[in-house]
Amino acid sequence: MFISKKVLALAATGALALSVSACGSSADTAGSGGDKAVECNVGISMPTRSLERWINDGEQLQKSLKDAGCKVDLQYADNKTDQQISQIQNQVAGGAKILVIAAVDGEVLSPVLAEAKKQDATVIAYDRLINGSENVDYYATFDNYKVGQLQGHFIEEQLGLKDSKESFTLEPFAGSPDDNNAKFFFSGAWDVLLPYVEEGKLTVPSKKSPASNDDWASIGIQGWASDKAQAEMDNRLSSFYSGDSKVDVVLSPNDSLAIGISASLKSAGYKAGTDFPVLTGQDADKANVKAILDGSQSMTVWKDTRALGDRVFTMIEQITTGKTVEVNDTKSYDNGKKVVPSYLLDPEVVTKADVQTKLVDSGFLKASDIGL
Numbered sequence: 412m413f414i415s416k417k418v419l420a421l422a423a424t425g426a427l428a429l430s431v432s433a434c435g436s437s438a439d440t441a442g443s444g445g446d447k448a449v450e451c452n453v454g455i456s457m458p459t460r461s462l463e464r465w466i467n468d469g470e471q472l473q474k475s476l477k478d479a480g481c482k483v484d485l486q487y488a489d490n491k492t493d494q495q496i497s498q499i500q501n502q503v504a505g506g507a508k509i510l511v512i513a514a515v516d517g518e519v520l521s522p523v524l525a526e527a528k529k530q531d532a533t534v535i536a537y538d539r540l541i542n543g544s545e546n547v548d549y550y551a552t553f554d555n556y557k558v559g560q561l562q563g564h565f566i567e568e569q570l571g572l573k574d575s576k577e578s579f580t581l582e583p584f585a586g587s588p589d590d591n592n593a594k595f596f597f598s599g600a601w602d603v604l605l606p607y608v609e610e611g612k613l614t615v616p617s618k619k620s621p622a623s624n625d626d627w628a629s630i631g632i633q634g635w636a637s638d639k640a641q642a643e644m645d646n647r648l649s650s651f652y653s654g655d656s657k658v659d660v661v662l663s664p665n666d667s668l669a670i671g672i673s674a675s676l677k678s679a680g681y682k683a684g685t686d687f688p689v690l691t692g693q694d695a696d697k698a699n700v701k702a703i704l705d706g707s708q709s710m711t712v713w714k715d716t717r718a719l720g721d722r723v724f725t726m727i728e729q730i731t732t733g734k735t736v737e738v739n740d741t742k743s744y745d746n747g748k749k750v751v752p753s754y755l756l757d758p759e760v761v762t763k764a765d766v767q768t769k770l771v772d773s774g775f776l777k778a779s780d781i782g783l
Contacts, residue, residue: 447733448732448733451508452482453481453483453727455473455511456488456495456510456511456512457469457487457537458539459488461490464696468513471720472485479728484502486502495514495520496522499520503527508531508532509535509727509731510533512535514541518542524541534547534548535550536552537551537552538552538719539591544746549726549754551719551726551753554758556598558595559596559664560599561759561760563601563603563604566600566689566691572612577612579660580657580660581613582661583620584643585632588633589633591746597624598627601621601624601627602624640667645675652679659689660688661689664691664693665693666693666696666708669699670702687706687707691711693711693712694712695761695770697781700761700776701781701782704783706763711760711761712759713761713770714756719756726754740752740755766783767783
């Protein structure tokens with residue numbers, strides 16, 4: 412059930428405790444591990460409007476909270492760390508008691524979170540872990556290591572690597588070095604693919620093949636920028652592929668990189684349906700789903716961000732009513748100062764065969780948006 416429907420149904424019966432706390436009910440505690448109830452005044456800080464998923468995430472959560480009677484301030488930081496810090500400072504000054512932050516750079520927010528904690532604000536890291544701060548209370552995300560695993564296993568299956576006697580050319584990419592999630596995406600995929608590289612079933616003509624997961628940032632694309640991914644792929648194709656030499660598979664950690672990589676491949680003469688490489692992605696962006704349908708992208712890992720918004724909404728409801736906040740992982744996400752209690756959701760693979768049933772029938776995308 413979508414958040415908005417749940418909110419409206421609860422509100423109609425007068426059962427939504429969140430809206431009561433938003434209106435200034437007296438504080439109480441609930442259950443073992445519960446805290447005092449707090450006012451539902453929420454600051455949402457998203458990294459950018461340049462990717463449609465962040466627009467959707469921010470606006471969905473804002474609407475759900477407003478429907479529940481909360482005060483909400485939603486800001487986008489244009490991928491600028493100073494701007495995000497300033498926006499968070501303003502939200503705290505404006506009385507925000509809960510901060511939901513998808514960090515532009517997860518390494519630089521410690522000072523502003525220390526300021527927020529002085530005002531007793533609770534911090535939820537949204538989909539990107541915030542590092543180096545003891546003042547991150549919760550983390551809500553998808554299982555990011557599993558995202559990479561799904562990409563790696565997809566490549567493994569598409570090429571039949573387990574039983575193949577052939578060797579295939581691979582070009583691996585990684586995400587933005589300042590995004591903590593990027594290392595999990597790459598590690599998940601590389602744990603599947605590196606053994607085949609070491610065995611020789613996968614070769615990397617560009618030599619941009621990290622020796623271990625720890626070296627992932629050496630092939631990272633700053634800011635997840637499509638144009639930078641395109642330029643990097645242009646360079647690899649022109650420098651390391653000539654004549655009949657072709658790239659067979661490209662590991663792209665997300666859809667924005669895949670858009671740039673696909674454009675580069677097309678410019679180099681690769682044609683969908685004939686010699687286009689296996690190309691991975693993540694996020695199920697509209698343009699990429701169209702690419703999957705036309706054969707210029709092989710798959711995307713779908714993270715139903717409505718479910719992530721739903722989970723964060725539930726966390727906020729639990730915080731504002733003084734209940735124990737539900738998490739399902741207390742071991743994986745060490746930010747350098749603490750292991751942050753986390754709630755992980757499951758991602759899933761979408762291919763051409765799944766677009767209608769998984770993305771359209773679920774209401775995640777409209778058929779008209781992707782040419783169906």
